Amino acid sequence: MTLPASTVLVFLDPAFENGRVADSSQPQLMATDLGATRGDGVFESLLAVEGRARKVQAHLNRLESSARALDLNIPEQDVWRRAIDTAITEFRDAFPAPSPAEDEVVVKLLVTRGVEGASTPTCWIQASPSPAGSRRQRETGIDVVLLDRGFDTEAGDRAPWLLLGAKTLSYAVNMAALRYAHKQGADDAIFTSTDGRVLEGPTSTVLLAHVETVDDGAGSARTVKRLITPQLDSGILPGTSQDALFAKAKAAGWELGYGPLVPEDLFDADAVWLISSIRLIAPVNHVDGREIGTPAMRKQLTAELNELFAGIE
Amino acid sequence: MTLPASTVLVFLDPAFENGRVADSSQPQLMATDLGATRGDGVFESLLAVEGRARKVQAHLNRLESSARALDLNIPEQDVWRRAIDTAITEFRDAFPAPSPAEDEVVVKLLVTRGVEGASTPTCWIQASPSPAGSRRQRETGIDVVLLDRGFDTEAGDRAPWLLLGAKTLSYAVNMAALRYAHKQGADDAIFTSTDGRVLEGPTSTVLLAHVETVDDGAGSARTVKRLITPQLDSGILPGTSQDALFAKAKAAGWELGYGPLVPEDLFDADAVWLISSIRLIAPVNHVDGREIGTPAMRKQLTAELNELFAGIE
Structure with missing residues (x-):
């Protein structure tokens, strides 16, 4: 058995006020x-920077919302x-950064429905190093392919048992989509709905x-910058990073927009990013082999967003 | 922590020819x-009767097929x-049947992609008692509700990354659908596609x-019995029990059919069953509150199928 490198585990346990540290x-x-036998649980991943x-708060709120979708009672936020x-x-004590x-x-927060036959969720925190590959992709950017998610944008509202707005441990399809993208020579994927x-x-x-x-209107030119993301009610996960970035961008004078978006909107954009809590802001160089914007524009806009994002607490 | 009742664990381990028994x-x-953090793996459940x-063979074949869909290399069938x-x-030594x-x-066969950072799947067998509830439902029958699965019947062919024909550990949606059915007062669910x-x-x-x-044609009457199941290429899991039962039914003179089936076909049927490896043949009394056939017909046909199924090895 290979040991996971540099991992700290802390189980939520009523007998330990600050959590029970366990040997990883x-x-x-x-x-x-x-969790292991049915992927029956929910999770969150967040980043700790300089401790x-x-x-x-956003991650704990989303964890609660995911748990509610699965009828899981989880411990309080404190x-x-x-x-x-x-x-x-x-x-940070065990593995100080150079x-x-x-x-x-x-930092991953994990909740499973617990051991078969019991009625207590298993809850733990996993702390591990941020992957070098993710940090690199923030700089180099990524190529993505469009992949059909099989659902239409109404499915989540119509059929809550599909758990479309919940971040569940049942991530086999997400992992399969990434493997498929890698086989196509891409770094990542963007899912599309059956209604386009x-x-x-x-x-x-x-x-x-x-x-x-x-x-x-007064004879001089003004630059308008607009940041757009797919609308939340299309059965996607509400992005904690997108939400935080939008607040900062608005304060900095950007206009904000919410979809519906179609693939052509990606090709027409001056820049496209995949944004997440660990890799943060990854500029998209190509979608299905077509370049998005220009290298100079991508670089400039990514730098602007990174600066905004650095201020996020 | 609650201990699982009467469970035996056997891990597949190259150092142990017949598997490594582990303390459950x-x-x-x-x-x-x-497996625990991403639901990234596959499984099978089968029943051992009188040891x-x-x-x-059918379960090992399907396990291999599921593993292939997830790019998992698993140990050989032997x-x-x-x-x-x-x-x-x-x-059976530890918990002899009365x-x-x-x-x-x-008997569950489980495979996960293994520990993060390693490249070796984790494989084990879990043996546990058959649930009393399942055994009861073979007798009493079940009420089911129709639930939208969100996919059309072409999605699996079009988008192999959706893993529709694989039995993965990512079963959160399946479990949520069952909870939803129970809240409606039903015992189980039947999924329908977006194309009906x-x-x-x-x-x-x-x-x-x-x-x-x-x-x-010669002036006398003949009884024709036909057994029908949805067609396999509609993105469903190929049923090992359905397949085995069909072979026995054919030998006993039943005609066999494969869908497409629509909900009206269920309401028009003389009997409907949900068939699986552990609960075996569960007659469906009601679908969305509408009775299927008559109690006498359900009982007679279920008895016939049970007799056929008893001969399965």
């Missing part, structure tokens, strides 16, 4: 846990907060930007 | 196993067979029967 080199889950967990703090502290710029910790809409990435939210120069 | 009262899975595992035998023997009629063991076809149950295959009396 040893088995810690029952083989009959319904500070980002967007904790319990999660204390366990998150424990995990980050333990991780420099502040590299001081990133991936742009949805989301398997582990990220889609953003696009348009930059226009308009006449201000 | 102790954690045996790494918390970073991608004899049923349809082992390795699985030996571990299955170990699990059944250990279980009578031959109760000598049923549920009958698909399958969350954990079972749909069967229906028509019984007709026809003139044989």
